[in-house]
Amino acid sequence: MNLSVELEAREDVPAWLVYGTPVFTVVGALALSAVALVALSVNPVAAYGTMFVETLTNPFGLRQTATRTVPLVLTGLAVYLPLRAGLWNVGAEGQLYMGAVVGTWIGVNVSLPMVALVPLAILGAGVAGGIWAGIPGYLRAKWDVNEIITTLLLTFVAVQIASYLVRGPMQGGLGNIPGSAELLDAAKYPTIPVLEVHAGFLVGLLAVAVTAVLVARTRMGFEVTFVGSNPLAAAQAGMSTARVYLFVFLVGGAFAGIGGFSEISGVQGRLRPAFSPDYGFTAIPIALLGRNGAVRVLIAAVFFAVLFVGGSRLEVSYGVPAALVDVIQALVILCLITAEFFKRYSVDVQLAEERTPTDGEPGGAA
Amino acid sequence: MVGFAAGLLDAAVRASTVFIFAALGEIISERGGVLNLGVEGMMLVGALGGFATTVVTGSYWLGFAAGMALGAALALIHAFLCITLKSSQVISGVMLTLLGTGLTTYFGTDWVNESIDGFPQMTLPLVGEYLVGIPVIGEAFFRSTAPDFIALALVPTVWWFLFRTNLGLEVISVGEDPETADTMGVDVFKMRYLCVLLGGAFAGAAGAHLSLAFSQLWATGMVAGRGWIAVALVIFAQWRPERALVGAYLFGLLDALQLRSQGIDLALDPASPLAGVVNPALELLMHPTIMSTYPYLATIVVLVVTVVRFDDSRLGAPSALLEPYSRETD
Numbered sequence: 001m002n003l004s005v006e007l008e009a010r011e012d013v014p015a016w017l018v019y020g021t022p023v024f025t026v027v028g029a030l031a032l033s034a035v036a037l038v039a040l041s042v043n044p045v046a047a048y049g050t051m052f053v054e055t056l057t058n059p060f061g062l063r064q065t066a067t068r069t070v071p072l073v074l075t076g077l078a079v080y081l082p083l084r085a086g087l088w089n090v091g092a093e094g095q096l097y098m099g100a101v102v103g104t105w106i107g108v109n110v111s112l113p114m115v116a117l118v119p120l121a122i123l124g125a126g127v128a129g130g131i132w133a134g135i136p137g138y139l140r141a142k143w144d145v146n147e148i149i150t151t152l153l154l155t156f157v158a159v160q161i162a163s164y165l166v167r168g169p170m171q172g173g174l175g176n177i178p179g180s181a182e183l184l185d186a187a188k189y190p191t192i193p194v195l196e197v198h199a200g201f202l203v204g205l206l207a208v209a210v211t212a213v214l215v216a217r218t219r220m221g222f223e224v225t226f227v228g229s230n231p232l233a234a235a236q237a238g239m240s241t242a243r244v245y246l247f248v249f250l251v252g253g254a255f256a257g258i259g260g261f262s263e264i265s266g267v268q269g270r271l272r273p274a275f276s277p278d279y280g281f282t283a284i285p286i287a288l289l290g291r292n293g294a295v296r297v298l299i300a301a302v303f304f305a306v307l308f309v310g311g312s313r314l315e316v317s318y319g320v321p322a323a324l325v326d327v328i329q330a331l332v333i334l335c336l337i338t339a340e341f342f343k344r345y346s347v348d349v350q351l352a353e354e355r356t357p358t359d360g361e362p363g364g365a366a
Numbered sequence: 367m368v369g370f371a372a373g374l375l376d377a378a379v380r381a382s383t384v385f386i387f388a389a390l391g392e393i394i395s396e397r398g399g400v401l402n403l404g405v406e407g408m409m410l411v412g413a414l415g416g417f418a419t420t421v422v423t424g425s426y427w428l429g430f431a432a433g434m435a436l437g438a439a440l441a442l443i444h445a446f447l448c449i450t451l452k453s454s455q456v457i458s459g460v461m462l463t464l465l466g467t468g469l470t471t472y473f474g475t476d477w478v479n480e481s482i483d484g485f486p487q488m489t490l491p492l493v494g495e496y497l498v499g500i501p502v503i504g505e506a507f508f509r510s511t512a513p514d515f516i517a518l519a520l521v522p523t524v525w526w527f528l529f530r531t532n533l534g535l536e537v538i539s540v541g542e543d544p545e546t547a548d549t550m551g552v553d554v555f556k557m558r559y560l561c562v563l564l565g566g567a568f569a570g571a572a573g574a575h576l577s578l579a580f581s582q583l584w585a586t587g588m589v590a591g592r593g594w595i596a597v598a599l600v601i602f603a604q605w606r607p608e609r610a611l612v613g614a615y616l617f618g619l620l621d622a623l624q625l626r627s628q629g630i631d632l633a634l635d636p637a638s639p640l641a642g643v644v645n646p647a648l649e650l651l652m653h654p655t656i657m658s659t660y661p662y663l664a665t666i667v668v669l670v671v672t673v674v675r676f677d678d679s680r681l682g683a684p685s686a687l688l689e690p691y692s693r694e695t696d
Contacts, residue, residue: 036472088456088460090460139666139670143670143673143674144673145666145669145670145673146598146601146669146673148403148456148460149594149597149598149665149666149669150666150669152591152594153591153594153595153598153662153663153665153666154662154666156590156591156659156662157659157662157663160655160656160658160659161656161659163655164653164655164656167655168653281464284460284464285461285464288457321471321472321475323468323469323471323472323475324468324472326464326467326468326471326472327465327468327469327472330461330462330464330465330468330469331465334443334447334461334465338447338451338453
């Protein structure tokens with residue numbers, strides 16, 4: 001008796017699968033992570049209760065989630081836009097750091113009223129992040145240099161530069177603790193009344209809106225999507241793939257840079273080395289989960305923000321290492337690409353009595 | 367000066383071993399048609415697994431083997447996702463790096479600050495005793511740790527395997543033209559699994575060398591981007607083992623230079639006219655933090671130069687790289 005597995009490429013994907021995939025993905029990842037929790041002799045049900053229910057049912061948890069969402073959604077968009085064009089920006093972390101460096105420098109050294117200083121710092125941070133992503137974008141557009149490697153390597157460079165600056169030229173009055181001087185009060189995001197979340201939250205929402213309109217309503221957005229789905233056809237239709245590539249990296253990098261400054265201005269108050277808990281890398285699964293639209297990027301960012309906030313609760317309540325959150329993230333992507341497979345193929349598993357000798361088993365080679 | 371050169375060369379040779387292992391593994395995997403962007407994660411897993419095994423069992427050889435096995439285990443996920451499920455090799459690789467980073471941070475905290483006796487320095491068996499005395503290169507090439515020697519021996523071995531054995535030629539055919547290979551009776555799926563697993567084992571070995579021989583400790587995130595440099599190295603090497611050796615030495619030298627930069631004083635006499643400009647610039651460029659960015663910047667420069675100098679067809683990338691193979695199409 002033989003197990004035969006038949007794979008068939010789907011002609012079209014049923015709607016329940018399109019909308020169900022992210023849900024199954026998350027559920028699958030949480031189920032896998034539960035194994036790790038059990039290994040640590042933590043009850044996964046209680047742990048997930050702490051992580052999600054407690055986080056989302058009290059005002060403090062909600063505020064923290066909103067705050068964490070800001071850098072995550074901005075770096076998420078920085079990965080999302082190039083992804084629309086079929087490119088990988090795995091260096092949002094570096095762009096975040098460069099934005100934080102320039103934004104902080106402006107926020108410490110330029111004396112202006114808040115209405116001018118905050119926008120100026122945001123602009124500076126955006127330009128810095130845009131340039132940092134623009135280098136790999138240009139190399140890819142002009143010479144076809146693999147953008148995955150260059151964006152990632154530039155991240156290591158950016159983190160080292162920030163580390164050098166806050167220990168040297170930008171070192172502020174903190175004694176021996178490495179860090180810049182405190183931002184001027186006029187450079188700090190005001191708090192939104194009632195919500196009690198810093199104004200960077202609005203910046204994040206604005207970025208989502210801008211991206212959504214850009215992708216869905218503008219000619220450039222159309223070209224980005226076209227190039228992403230079929231670069232050869234796009235080139236034949238007279239579109240410049242190079243222009244599109246450069247554009248998505250410049251705009252994406254700018255978002256990540258603004259995300260860096262937002263974290264300094266709204267939360268930290270001063271630039272420290274290694275201030276980011278890998279926001280820019282978390283952006284990769286965020287963009288993957290939300291690749292069908294900017295609003296979905298926002299939803300995915302909120303989900304990961306809950307993971308961050310809930311994860312640190314878990315750490316306090318159960319002594320679970322924070323790195324577990326990293327593992328859950330990776331498992332989300334693992335489940336995501338597995339789910340992709342089921343979106344593309346329908347699998348027919350049968351128990352057969354006899355197998356014909358010519359029966360090639362494409363999917364069963366494992 | 368001779369002493370400095372010998373010391374620098376010695377450090378460079380040791381720093382290059384990691385790149386040799388990782389790049390050779392990546393070459394095998396990509397020759398079979400599967401890009402592995404999970405090297406960094408596989409190296410981390412190999413480094414921690416090798417270290418922990420050595421602490422527990424006391425045997426660094428067992429640790430080295432465990433590192434290789436764990437690298438291959440992570441690669442098995444990649445193979446399953448990319449070859450069987452035909453998922454995107456890019457996503458799967460990046461995901462595995464994230465997974466490797468997360469897992470090693472998670473499980474690694476217990477092992478930070480443990481001490482081990484890793485691979486000891488030894489002279490090359492049989493001939494080493496006679497050759498160690500050669501000035502400048504003697505110590506660098508003939509007194510080292512066992513994995514350093516293994517890595518060097520692997521360069522001609524992998525070359526011979528790929529270009530002179532039947533199995534190797536089948537690997538190349540699977541990476542260049544899987545349809546034809548399949549028609550000729552080569553099992554494309556099996557062959558690709560083999561390549562990816564070998565690549566993962568090599569990456570695991572690179573990591574284990576890092577924690578067991580190179581630094582003899584475990585530190586969170588200690589691979590520090592070397593896996594990505596290895597991926598870029600393969601493009602620089604145009605998928606050829608012997609050129610990967612050259613590239614590995616180049617980056618080993620950069621690594622070594624950075625660690626030994628304090629011994630170099632290039633500052634101009636304060637009285638000379640250019641001192642006001644040159645000395646602060648030198649101070650910045652020779653700052654250890656700034657110098658630690660050079661390997662990354664150099665990788666980008668090398669990558670750009672390689673890609674600009676050769677067009678795609680002469681670059682030598684396997685034609686079916688990134689393309690999942692499925693029999694049922696057409």
